[in-house]
Amino acid sequence: MAYESLREWLKVLDKAGELKRVTAEVSPILEMAEIADRASKSGKGTAKAGGPALLFENVAGYPGARVLMNQFGSTKRMQMALEVDSLDEIAGRIETLIHPVAPSGMLDKLKMLPMLAEVGGYFPKTISAKNAPCKEVVLRGEDVDVLKFPVLKTWPEDGGRFITLPCVITQNPSTGKRNVGMYRMQVYDGKTAGMHWQRQKVAAEHARDRMRAVAEDAAGQVEMMAVTAGGTAAAGQHTMPQHVVTKIRGERMEVAVVIGTDPATTFSAIVPAPPEVEEYLIAGFLRQKAVELVKCETVDLEVPAHAEIVLEGYVELGELRTEGPFGDHTGFYTMQDEYPVLHLTCITHRKDPIYAATVVGKPPMEDTWMIKAVERIFLPLMKLTIPEIVDINLPAEGVAHNLMLVSIRKSYAGQARKVMHAIWGLGQAMFTKCIVVVDEDCDVQDVGEVMLRAGNNIDPERDIQFTMGPVDTLDHASRLPNYGSKMGIDATRKWAAEGFTRQWPTMMTMPKDVKAKADAIWKKLGIE
The missing domain is CATH 3.40.1670.10 (UbiD C-terminal domain-like)
Structure with a gap:
């Protein structure tokens, strides 16, 4: 049965002995990251590689707050998160979808109906706000302050605090298709944060599509070409001419950011899916149950109804601000660069929300196991091409x-x-x-x-x-x-x-009968 929320997932982790509760006072400034880093590297080379999930229950400066880290940080937990005994099971389900056996008769066609009905049940569905736990607390105006949550600073030379496990929701302005991506967010103050959607990411393309539309309406092809060259460009790339920036400024693209969802939904934000396939549908496929969504308060977007925290706001097109440095999963700091800015208009959250975070750095870390899951699950799609x-x-x-x-x-x-x-x-x-x-x-x-x-x-x-x-x-x-x-x-x-005309040598192997006899003797020797 699919996990409805992060809290359900947390209970399962606890019951399985996969969760360590940290009751000592720990600061979100560097200290949590150091402990999570050590946990993620513990057990290296053993069946327990990856260490436990961590729930910090005594957060310095944030009475009553809880922070979850390393939730995906082992092979076992990735399998638990996606409710399989092996990640190859999901690959097998994908194989069945992309290579279905052609029905040879009416009986075979009837046998396919349950599978088709099951797939139809993966599409997200919108529920009433009164039934959405993420709406238990609604903050507007001066009450909007993302720093009320224990946002982490993970490495000493980071440019500030970063939201490290966000599901960022944007929408294609032409097709209406939604995208859920995971892009780090540097918190500048209680109401603004950097949006590190790299140039090749779907959210950046959504922003460029919106810019193209605005520029085209304002002055035609020349401005549209300038936007295509500049867009949400990082340093070292073309920047937009000032007259184009002036025309675009004031235009907004709505964004919602979700922190703390059920594990399949969070994981779906990192999968390299085609832009035409919504991550909410991928999450439904992984969970084998539709994701329940709810309308936001101040933006025209839908978010997972059982999320812990929802940030609503907008990016002002053409506005860029320096973001970084940030200690990244390469093991090196990503240097400062220019990125769009999210302006918050509303925050909704559950009562006593659990703040979900991760730390990245020299591998192996939590993202190692997430990447391995992507590798196994999407191998069938790679083979298709x-x-x-x-x-x-x-x-x-x-x-x-x-x-x-x-x-x-x-x-x-x-x-x-x-x-x-x-x-x-x-x-x-x-x-x-x-x-x-x-x-x-x-x-x-x-x-x-x-x-x-x-x-x-x-x-x-x-x-x-x-x-x-x-x-x-x-x-x-x-x-x-x-x-x-x-x-x-x-x-x-x-x-x-x-062009190789000589004989290629064979690799050395022992005959099967010799190996079988050696196996029998080896067991009796007691050599590990």
Whole structure:
């Protein structure tokens, strides 16, 4: 049964022994992050890797407040969050949806009806505000102050306090489709915060769409082109001409931010879904139950009704403010840059709300397990576009966008390079800095095995591919912001058709009967 709210999820964690309550007084300024960082790195290399979820119950300066951290921080908890015994179960459900068995007769068609009805039940539904727990307290006007909540500062050189686990809701101005994304938010004061939606993110595109519409109405194509070049651009990119800024200023895009939802809804905010697919629907699919939504008080958006905290407001188009630095999941600080500003118009929350947060930094951390879940769940969709892929691995040290290990079923010369370029053309995978491609008999989840193949199977000049293109905003080594080089390594066996005319050696393996006999003896030896 789907978790209705963060509180239900918390009870399950507690009952399963996956939650540690921290009763000592801890400050949200650095101290919580340090404890959560230690927890996330505990048990490394063991079945208990990732440490427990943490509920801070004695928050310095915030009497009665509670802060939840590391809720997704292990394989076991990611499985619990999505209510499966293995993340591959969800991949299997996706496989069934994208590759359904064609019905051969009326009976087979009738058998498909329950599945179709089930999918129809995943679409979000809107409920009355009187039944929405997130409306228990409604704050307007001078009562609006996000600093009433224990917003964290996670690293010493951070530019301030940051909301680190927000579900940011925006809407496409043309189609009306909603997007739920996770973008950190630097809190400037009680009523304003930075919106770190990077240029390639859906929310940034929503803002640019709104700007284009305003500029086009005001003066036509020239201004629209200027907006396309500038938009929500970060430093190092084109900025909008002043006359365009003047025309756009005063126009607003509504935004809602939710903190503390059921785990599937929070997780759905980080999945690299196509813009056409709403995250609320993805959450419904993961929960196998529709997400209940409720209308906001001051903006025309819907938010999860069982959320802990809802921030309502708007971004004034064309307004940018310095955001950062921020200690990021790369293990380095992201430097200051210019980003839009959220102005709060209303806050609603549950009585005694639980503030959900995370800390990012040198892996492994909580986001390591979230990324691994994305990897397993969306592998079938990747195979849909690139069918020769057998498996992928996003190692923790690759921080999602620096390294991808890929095994393929090779059937023609140059196929590894084809796969590299296909990945670079696939949604958020375009940011992957390094791709290593191996043959299907290599287990890409065994990083040591991949390194052995890569070290032995390549002639560097022949097998390394360089290309230019968009890179992640967090890539501090790229020659320009958001633009730089990428590398692909073809570590597959080389064919004559690829210019390798000598015999390729076989890898060493023992015969099965020898291994079986050794297995029987080994058990009696008692050697671990």
